[in-house]
Amino acid sequence: MILAAAMNPEALSGAEDAITRLRRGDPDALTAMISRYQHRLYRYLLRLVRQPATAEDLFQQTWLRVMERIGRYDARRDFEAWLFSVAHNLAIDFWRGKRGDSLDAADDSGELSRERLEAGDPDALEQLLDFERGAILAACIHDLPAIHREVLTLRFEEDMKLEEIAEVAGIPLSTVKSRLRRALERLRTVIAARFPGRRGV
Amino acid sequence: MNEHESIVEMLALAAAGALDAAEQRRVDEHARECPACRRELEIWSVYSLGLGRLPQPAVPAQLMERTRARVWQERAAVADRRWNELMLTALALFAWTVGLTFWFLFRILTGGALVIMGANLVRLGTWSAVSTVLVWLTAAVAALALGKRRRELRRVS
Numbered sequence: 001m002i003l004a005a006a007m008n009p010e011a012l013s014g015a016e017d018a019i020t021r022l023r024r025g026d027p028d029a030l031t032a033m034i035s036r037y038q039h040r041l042y043r044y045l046l047r048l049v050r051q052p053a054t055a056e057d058l059f060q061q062t063w064l065r066v067m068e069r070i071g072r073y074d075a076r077r078d079f080e081a082w083l084f085s086v087a088h089n090l091a092i093d094f095w096r097g098k099r100g101d102s103l104d105a106a107d108d109s110g111e112l113s114r115e116r117l118e119a120g121d122p123d124a125l126e127q128l129l130d131f132e133r134g135a136i137l138a139a140c141i142h143d144l145p146a147i148h149r150e151v152l153t154l155r156f157e158e159d160m161k162l163e164e165i166a167e168v169a170g171i172p173l174s175t176v177k178s179r180l181r182r183a184l185e186r187l188r189t190v191i192a193a194r195f196p197g198r199r200g201v
Numbered sequence: 202m203n204e205h206e207s208i209v210e211m212l213a214l215a216a217a218g219a220l221d222a223a224e225q226r227r228v229d230e231h232a233r234e235c236p237a238c239r240r241e242l243e244i245w246s247v248y249s250l251g252l253g254r255l256p257q258p259a260v261p262a263q264l265m266e267r268t269r270a271r272v273w274q275e276r277a278a279v280a281d282r283r284w285n286e287l288m289l290t291a292l293a294l295f296a297w298t299v300g301l302t303f304w305f306l307f308r309i310l311t312g313g314a315l316v317i318m319g320a321n322l323v324r325l326g327t328w329s330a331v332s333t334v335l336v337w338l339t340a341a342v343a344a345l346a347l348g349k350r351r352r353e354l355r356r357v358s
Contacts, residue, residue, distance in 0.1 A: 025276075027269070027273070030269060030272060031265065031269060034265045034268055034269065035265055038260055038264060038265055038268075039257070039260055042258065042260050042261075042264065043257065043258055046258050052258075052261065056261055056264060056267075059264065059268060060267065060268045060271045060272075063268050063271075063272050064271065064272055064275055067272055067276065133251065133254075134251065134254055134255045134256045135256055137251050137252070137255060138255050138256055141252075141255070152252060155217060155219065155252075156217070156249065156252035156253045156255075157252075157253070157255065159253075162219055177214060177219060180213075180214060180217060180219055181210070181213050181214050184213040184214075184217065184245065184248060185213060187248065188248065
């Protein structure tokens with residue numbers, strides 16, 4: 001519903017108007033833009049960093065950066081992709097100061113998993129969806145590397161096209177494709193490992 | 202890699218709607234004839250469906266208000282810094298102008314010699330050194346005082 005509102009032509013023209021007013025430093029325009037994107041942007045950041053306090057801090061930093069750079073924003077670019085790329089870059093900056101989980105360093109090697117997939121149970125997910133569905137799926141996603149969590153949330157929750165994901169993450173289209181495939185395969189492996197022996201779609 | 206194997210590689214992306222039209226057609230045609238791939242495609246479709254229906258995190262209460270407040274606070278701080286820099290520059294220029302004007306006046310009035318403690322103050326080098334120290338001290342103190350006043354006024358309002 002949120003996405004539908006964002007894709008609505010009237011809403012889009014409202015967004016353009018708000019961007020114009022944002023350039024002039026209009027406080028109401030900032031309120032309107034935060035209100036429009038807060039659910040999606042917060043969700044994206046939370047999926048990415050997993051900690052609510054960090055997600056909120058990055059959310060606020062994203063709008064600070066938007067206000068700093070809105071004057072240089074090219075109106076021909078998709079504002080949403082630009083906004084999410086600002087958030088993406090801030091998340092990378094956040095991880096630079098940390099060890100462990102990282103958007104850059106996460107496993108994207110591509111050596112997955114034909115064997116692992118076949119060893120796992122291919123039908124486990126549908127059983128799960130019958131009773132605990134989303135919560136368990138979300139928990140499994142939680143265990144994936146950041147780059148995989150990111151591509152999954154951008155594709156399936158933000159409903160972004162691969163080109164838009166490439167713009168947000170600053171990577172080539174071919175990398176988005178391979179990353180998305182690996183993320184899905186890895187998710188399936190995680191689910192199969194967590195729930196061995198469940199069968200039957 | 203034969204056709205079946207290459208199609209297997211594409212099934213996850215097909216269910217995710219991430220293939221171009223030609224690739225999608227290839228997958229669909231193959232899946233019609235291949236029960237194993239059809240079955241795999243169905244499983245991947247369940248994943249795609251589930252991923253689009255994850256529980257949604259609640260946005261923290263008053264996130265928007267806190268964000269807006271932080272943005273304006275930060276912008277006000279930046280504006281303060283810029284204003285202070287501007288004032289510092291303006292005051293320094295003003296002080297230099299006054300200093301040079303007085304130098305000309307003193308030269309005319311004293312006939313080019315005003316000796317204090319063995320130094321001729323009306324010599325350009327001495328006058329410049331003394332002026333520079335006075336100018337920068339005055340400008341810095343004035344800018345800081347004005348900036349402080351601005352911040353106090355903003356707090357009150």
